Amino acid sequence: MFRTVGSYRVLEHVAGFPLILVLGKDYVLRCFHNVCRHRAYPVISSNKVGCRPNLGCKYHGWTYDLSGKLIKAPKFEDAEGFRKDQNSLFEVKTEIDEDGIVTVDLSSESKGSPVLDINKFKDGQVETWDVKGAFNWKVAECADAFNFPTLTRNDRGVQVRLGLARKLKHVKPSILADFVALPGHNAHLLMTIQPTTADACTVHCTLFVASSSHASSLTISSAKSDIAQSVLSLEKLYARVRESDAM
Ligand code: FES
Structure with missing residues (x-):
């Protein structure tokens, strides 16, 4: 399911929260709230499963890299006091067990997400x-x-x-x-x-x-x-x- 960098999956109903799971360039599997930091539109609003080089919100074009950092914010770049590094996606803690089952833990803030050994689970x-x-x-x-x-x-x-x-x-x-x-x-x-x-x-x-x-x-x-x-x-x-x- 997460075989290449940029593979993602939208999880719509985890305790009522819309979430995204995405495999980063560092092969870390991260989970984010699927909520844009600009006006709270879903960051991914179409194609619930796929692969993309970054996470771009279609509403006004805010774009995040695969680790959730804001890399593009049209019209905000030069706004006084605006800081991209304070507008990353909100991350949720994830874990992968020995069978490749991924769990997300909404009860705590992320303390680091796991690296996914894609070779171990490639035949799943x-x-x-x-x-x-x-x-x-x-x-x-x-x-x-x-x-x-x-x-x-x-x-x-x-x-x-x-x-x-x-x-x-x-x-x-x-x-x-x-x-x-x-x-x-x-x-x-x-x-x-x-x-x-x-x-x-x-x-x-x-x-x-x-x-x-x-x-x-x-x-x-x-x-x-x-x-x-x-x-x-x-x-x-x-x-x-x-x-x-x-x-
Ligand atoms: S709500 Fe996402 S760019 Fe505006």
């Missing part, structure tokens, strides 16, 4: 897909419904309880989202349930696999199959709940 793969289901989101939450019978099987063919995987690494970014490490697969799965009506949801799935290989293809197809099965189970459970309510 990201797969996204949606599954629609006829169930109310609360059923999924109450049932703790998502399990991964294929993905949690170890090499002796014995299923590892997901509870164990969750103890190892399971983060719940919100009541409707789960981020789970898949033991033995070198992969992480983010699932977000989006209610569409009282009786329907869409499950947004993003699978991060550390390498692109035959094994990772199997991981992806197993994840798709397991989640489809979980959604079917939820639909049946929700149908039973509705039947018992109607009695």
